[in-house]
Amino acid sequence: MKKPELAHLVAVHMGLGHLRAAYPLRSISPEGIIVWGSRGHVSRGEKKYWRLWRRIYYHLSRVGSYPVIGKLALKILISAERIPPFYPQRDLSRPTVGVRLLKFFIRKANLARSLPEYLKGDNLPVINTFYATAIALDMNVKGQEPLRENYVIICDADVNRVWVPEKPAESQLRYLVPCSRAKARLINYGVKKENIFVTGFPLPTENIGSEERMEGLKIDLMTRLGQLDPSGKFFAYYGQTVHQLLGLNRIPGSASRPFTIMFAIGGAGAQVEIVGKILKSLNKEINSAQVRLIFACGVQRKVLEKILKFINQEGLLPQIGRNIYLIYQDDVFNYFDQFNRWLRQTDILWTKPSELSFYCGLGIPILMAAPIGPQEERNRRWLMDIHAGLVPPGPPECCAEWLSDLRKNGRLAEAAWAGFIKARKLGTYKIAKLLETGQFTEE
Amino acid sequence: MLAMTALVIWHRPTTRQKKSLDSPSPSPSQDYPLVSLLKPVKGMDDGLEANLESFYQLDYPLYEVLFAVDDWQDESLAIIKKLAARYPRIHTKILATGDPLAENPKIHKLSWLESESRGRLLWVTDASVRVEPQTLRLLVEKYSSSKAKLIFSPVLGTNSRSLASLMENTYLNFFTSGNIIALWKLFRQPVVMGKSILLDRSALKALGGFKYFKDYLAEDYLIGKSFQDSGFKVDTNYIWIKNISEQASLRSFFKRTARWARMRSKLNRPAYLAELLLNPVVIALAAMAAFGAPFLKLALAVAAGKIILEYVNFLAVNIPDRKRLVNHLSFPAMVIAKDLLLFAVYLMPFFSNTVDWRGHHFKIGKNSLITPQTDLEKLIYEEA
Numbered sequence: 001m002k003k004p005e006l007a008h009l010v011a012v013h014m015g016l017g018h019l020r021a022a023y024p025l026r027s028i029s030p031e032g033i034i035v036w037g038s039r040g041h042v043s044r045g046e047k048k049y050w051r052l053w054r055r056i057y058y059h060l061s062r063v064g065s066y067p068v069i070g071k072l073a074l075k076i077l078i079s080a081e082r083i084p085p086f087y088p089q090r091d092l093s094r095p096t097v098g099v100r101l102l103k104f105f106i107r108k109a110n111l112a113r114s115l116p117e118y119l120k121g122d123n124l125p126v127i128n129t130f131y132a133t134a135i136a137l138d139m140n141v142k143g144q145e146p147l148r149e150n151y152v153i154i155c156d157a158d159v160n161r162v163w164v165p166e167k168p169a170e171s172q173l174r175y176l177v178p179c180s181r182a183k184a185r186l187i188n189y190g191v192k193k194e195n196i197f198v199t200g201f202p203l204p205t206e207n208i209g210s211e212e213r214m215e216g217l218k219i220d221l222m223t224r225l226g227q228l229d230p231s232g233k234f235f236a237y238y239g240q241t242v243h244q245l246l247g248l249n250r251i252p253g254s255a256s257r258p259f260t261i262m263f264a265i266g267g268a269g270a271q272v273e274i275v276g277k278i279l280k281s282l283n284k285e286i287n288s289a290q291v292r293l294i295f296a297c298g299v300q301r302k303v304l305e306k307i308l309k310f311i312n313q314e315g316l317l318p319q320i321g322r323n324i325y326l327i328y329q330d331d332v333f334n335y336f337d338q339f340n341r342w343l344r345q346t347d348i349l350w351t352k353p354s355e356l357s358f359y360c361g362l363g364i365p366i367l368m369a370a371p372i373g374p375q376e377e378r379n380r381r382w383l384m385d386i387h388a389g390l391v392p393p394g395p396p397e398c399c400a401e402w403l404s405d406l407r408k409n410g411r412l413a414e415a416a417w418a419g420f421i422k423a424r425k426l427g428t429y430k431i432a433k434l435l436e437t438g439q440f441t442e443e
Numbered sequence: 444m445l446a447m448t449a450l451v452i453w454h455r456p457t458t459r460q461k462k463s464l465d466s467p468s469p470s471p472s473q474d475y476p477l478v479s480l481l482k483p484v485k486g487m488d489d490g491l492e493a494n495l496e497s498f499y500q501l502d503y504p505l506y507e508v509l510f511a512v513d514d515w516q517d518e519s520l521a522i523i524k525k526l527a528a529r530y531p532r533i534h535t536k537i538l539a540t541g542d543p544l545a546e547n548p549k550i551h552k553l554s555w556l557e558s559e560s561r562g563r564l565l566w567v568t569d570a571s572v573r574v575e576p577q578t579l580r581l582l583v584e585k586y587s588s589s590k591a592k593l594i595f596s597p598v599l600g601t602n603s604r605s606l607a608s609l610m611e612n613t614y615l616n617f618f619t620s621g622n623i624i625a626l627w628k629l630f631r632q633p634v635v636m637g638k639s640i641l642l643d644r645s646a647l648k649a650l651g652g653f654k655y656f657k658d659y660l661a662e663d664y665l666i667g668k669s670f671q672d673s674g675f676k677v678d679t680n681y682i683w684i685k686n687i688s689e690q691a692s693l694r695s696f697f698k699r700t701a702r703w704a705r706m707r708s709k710l711n712r713p714a715y716l717a718e719l720l721l722n723p724v725v726i727a728l729a730a731m732a733a734f735g736a737p738f739l740k741l742a743l744a745v746a747a748g749k750i751i752l753e754y755v756n757f758l759a760v761n762i763p764d765r766k767r768l769v770n771h772l773s774f775p776a777m778v779i780a781k782d783l784l785l786f787a788v789y790l791m792p793f794f795s796n797t798v799d800w801r802g803h804h805f806k807i808g809k810n811s812l813i814t815p816q817t818d819l820e821k822l823i824y825e826e827a
Contacts, residue, residue: 301655301669302672304650304673305650305669305672305673306672306673308649308650308673308674308675309672309673309674310674311649311674312673312674312675313674317645317646317649318645320645320648320649321648326649328651330658
């Protein structure tokens with residue numbers, strides 16, 4: 001069957017978040033995902049910019065762990081990425097230094113300036129997952145006929161002003177946002193309401209099933225709830241609602257797999273240091289097959305190797321392939337594929353509140369590691385607002401204890417259920433429909 | 444350099460190795476796991492038949508030999524088949540794996556061999572390697588006693604029948620094995636050379652198998668580094684593995700060392716820059732050229748010193764070659780010519796990142812990452 005060619009999909013390699021947002025939509029684009037800034041797409045000069053930018057990003061993501069200068073650098077980073085308080089609501093459309101700097105890079109340093117040239121040849125819409133390419137295109141399409149529809153997917157619950165062009169009222173850029181809070185923020189930044197679509201974050205359809213019935217998601221959730229609620233506390237309160245909404249009659253029995261925790265290490269390799277503590281705490285449970293740990297190591301060899309080192313230190317090497325699994329691929333899209341498949345068998349996702357926060361919509365409780373940067377602070381806030389995320393109640397070295405408590409009191413099952421009920425799940429379908437029909441109805 | 448020479452002499456093949464090699468055969472009651480010998484082969488290496496045959500004469504209870512060639516037209520196949528027929532007691536398997544365009548061809552072969560092998564231990568050796576009957580047993584004993592997951596070995600270049608071969612073998616014994624031993628002894632830094640690596644299969648599997656290294660040209664070095672970084676113990680028992688180079692040409696020597704130089708420069712640039720200090724002949728000649736006659740004596744003294752060090756190494760290590768008079772007579776001139784040639788080799792990475800290897804042209808990046816020319820979607824994470 002011929003693939004529907006609905007839009008070009010432009011992502012950048014700046015951590016995994018912007019690529020992850022593009023991955024579920026890969027089939028709507030004629031050429032798959034265009035990773036702007038990687039070789040083959042950009043000139044040698046521009047590639048250098050992107051490489052430099054990427055390096056800065058990676059260092060900034062880890063800056064807090066640097067000795068001596070770490071804390072100071074982190075403060076500088078946070079102030080540079082600052083997202084202003086939401087209240088009192090006010091006009092924030094005035095461009096910030098970041099906005100002007102981006103404009104300068106696009107105009108003078110040719111950042112993403114060759115993207116329109118690259119896309120020349122058709123008039124398909126473009127979906128960006130990173131603001132720089134979206135704004136570069138927006139600066140280019142002004143005054144051109146016919147206009148190419150230009151979208152950008154917002155990857156966090158709240159964003160910095162830099163995601164919006166200098167003059168938002170004149171901009172043609174359309175926003176696909178994951179939640180209402182992001183929409184409200186964009187309006188404050190001066191984006192026209194008609195250019196904002198609250199679609200939800202694009203989640204992998206292979207974890208959902210069909211748009212109408214969400215059968216895969218529901219079956220996985222039912223099994224998961226059984227795993228998360230061994231004492232039956234959650235089902236005592238919510239059992240009837242669960243059965244009604246999921247349309248499944250049976251109360252889940254014990255699953256054929258151990259209680260499964262996925263620990264996701266960010267694209268820049270943050271959080272790797274707590275792996276040793278987690279392994280130490282859960283050593284007994286892993287050896288007795290009560291707990292299964294999945295480490296999503298990303299695409300960096302040094303992360304995988306460091307995790308293996310911790311596994312070796314804990315004498316858990318024989319458990320690899322039994323109760324410890326490592327997700328690593330050198331190709332980012334193969335990694336997402338593997339990640340999504342394992343997610344179906346995951347009971348808790350332990351991650352920093354990155355774009356993965358929105359995966360709570362799949363009915364997976366999010367255990368939140370320390371956030372990095374203001375946007376992750378906002379994601380954390382959002383997760384807590386909808387009760388789908390939990391802050392670990394104790395240090396990672398005691399996780400065996402508090403995980404057991406959270407299971408017993410049904411709190412994890414509640415979070416899984418809240419995520420399923422309150423977070424948007426159908427972002428991928430809604431974006432495809434919007435492109436196909438031009439119509440959008442907000443939930 | 445003095446320390447390096449001293450350490451090489453201390454661990455020279457004649458002392459420990461001979462003692463170890465004379466130890467009795469393994470008794471059936473001892474725990475010797477099944478070992479899969481993985482041999483990627485391409486074309487005819489010097490002394491190929493004798494090299495391969497030495498792997499059929501191992502004093503080890505249970506092992507299998509797996510060969511990988513590019514295709515069924517490979518010249519080496521006749522020899523492999525002949526040996527397999529001559530030693531029917533030893534399970535032999537031959538695979539034709541094809542020739543990948545954009546990944547390390549040796550790793551491509553090893554991945555296939557790994558998937559077809561059954562051993563708990565994998566012993567990877569090159570086709571140019573010749574071993575003693577007890578070598579595998581000693582490696583496995585080291586594996587068992589040290590609880591290491593990888594055992595590597597210094598390399599003894601030998602059987603020189605041409606000046607270029609003598610150059611190559613001297614280079615291997617002095618520079619390469621000198622570094623392998625010195626860096627391990629002084630800094631516990633494993634410099635693993637693909638001529639011989641004994642690996643624990645489960646440890647390799649934890650990394651995802653040989654495929655984990657498919658994008659890198661310096662796969663042997665990175666295997667050692669990844670094992671160590673992943674917390675797997677790496678060790679050596681200083682059993683020298685013979686690498687047979689009989690009829691090398693100056694061209695092949697230059698090409699091989701230039702390839703290695705490019706890889707080393709991409710693995711650790713500061714260390715590579717410091718390597719110049721291991722070529723004092725060139726430094727002394729440069730000083731003489733720059734400052735004139737007063738440095739002539741110094742240059743001569745340095746050259747003489749370097750010749751003596753290498754000659755001591757030659758006498759201590761390369762026992763088969765020291766039996767040929769011509770090797771002794773040509774040795775001083777060979778050392779000077781080699782060092783001048785190696786200086787040209789040293790400069791190569793500053794001008795080009797392209798490596799030629801058995802018909803492949805690779806552009807290499809950080810950590811010897813192979814950069815394919817036409818891949819649009821694949822991302823290079825080494826940049827980060």
